[in-house]
Amino acid sequence: MKVLVIGKGGREHALVWKLAQSPRVKKVFCAPGNAGTAEDGINVPIEPHKIDDLVRFAKKEAIGLTVVGPEDPLALGVVDAFQKEGLRIFGPSREASQLESSKVFSKQLMRNADVPTAEFRVFDHPEPARNYVQTREYPVVVKADGLAAGKGVIVCSNKEDAIAAINRIMVREEFGQAAGRYIVIEKRLEGAELSILALVAGRSIVPLQPTQDHKAALDNDEGPNTGGMGAYCPAPLGTPELLATIDESVLVPTVHAMKRSRKPFRGVLYAGVMVTNQGPRVLEFNCRFGDPETQPLLMRLKTDLLHLLEAVVDDRLDEFPPERLEWDTRPAICVVMASEGYPGKYTKGRVIGGLDDAKQVPNVKVFHAGTKVENHMVVTDGGRVLGVTALGDTLSAAKRAAYQAVEKIHFQGAHYRRDIGDKAWRRS
Helix, strand or coil, X not given: XXXXXXXXXXXXXXXXXXXXXXXXXXXXXXXXXXXXXXXXCEECCCCCCCHHHHHHHHHHCCCCEEEECCHHHHHHCHHHHHHHCCCCEECCCXXXXXXXXXXXXXXXXXXXXXXXXXCEEEECCHHHHHHHHHHCCCXXXXXXXXXXXXXXXXXXXXXXXXXXXXXXXXXXXXXXXXCCCCEEEEECCCCEEEEEEEEEECCEEEECCCEEECCEEEHHHEEEECCCCEEEECCCCCXXXXXXXXXXXXXXXXXXXXXXXXXXXXXXXXXXXEEECCEEEEEEEXXXXXXXXXXXXXXXXXXXXXXXXXXXXXXXXXXXXXXXXXXXXXXXXXXXEECCCCCCCCCCCCECECHHHHHCCCCEEEEECCEEEXXXXXXXXXXXXXXXXXXXXXXXXXXXXHHHHHCCCECCCCXXXXXXXXXXXXXX
16 A cells, blocks of 8 residues: 655654554655655655645555644645545544634633633734733733644743733734634643543544653743653553543543534544643644654554554544554653754754764664755754654663764754653652
């Protein structure tokens, strides 16, 4: 079978790498891909938003399954377009992907389905939003309604921060006009974050292993929010009891609510959960594999990924109860190496050295995110550049291996957190 992965980040490289391991996969294409996907698959120069071109390519190459990586093509209706042409594709429809593409839709669905989340209000104009935050006696989070590459969520410690966030989103339109047409202002929750990814098809829900992302740019969770600076799996925070609670109070009611609203969900449902003293509360939903959570998750997955994705597409997910999934017993950790200035402005085209040396570190895979080949050299091409991922007998061993590989890689202005995984030890 030929498989097509849409996207060009670290998540997509991990998907290409894992799908290529299936004995049933003949070729894995990636559109448009990066320098890493070119090594583990075949890059195709088609951008994710060029849906008609993607459909034509899938038909021409007789692609047996297409897997959507990023959120933008989902929001544009790539799944609907492929299905209309009789092409098999993994991901939710445009209507169902509103769970991610619209914070307003997501929060209102949670309210209606009694899914635990933070107290919130929706605004379509900056002035009443500014007035509202002036009356709050607690810290708030200001969220752009639409997609903003993981950067449209601004955590505010005081009223001045909140007003500045409102102006950034609605007045200066830093995340785009469409993304900032509405905003959600919600109570800032305190606790520990947990990423819960589950395969969903019809009424079948198969949770994957719990992971923990690191959103802040700097050590000790300081600095601005990013798309993610690293992750580890499994997360000790995700005890069997807590996961059962999240399944019952979050995943099941959300999937059923989507079905009742005639927007049945099929694909990966990702719940970003804050574990508070009052129990788990949903921060947001994503409708695709997380990045960088996918990297350590797939490092540990031993079950054929193609079989799982096909079971979702063909509505056979009930054949894969969670206990049937095979996992490497060793934990995995991913350290993101980013460009200087990320998540703000950064320079592209900086030569990356040491990749071959990093490959020699046992139990390490370097997943490419923002890279490309230029004049026969691998250069930076994004904010998050690499996801250095390692397995280890213990999380400490995995961390040592990952950072050993990180230290062998060099490019001008390389930035990374040095405390990925430390939360797990504090919890232990």
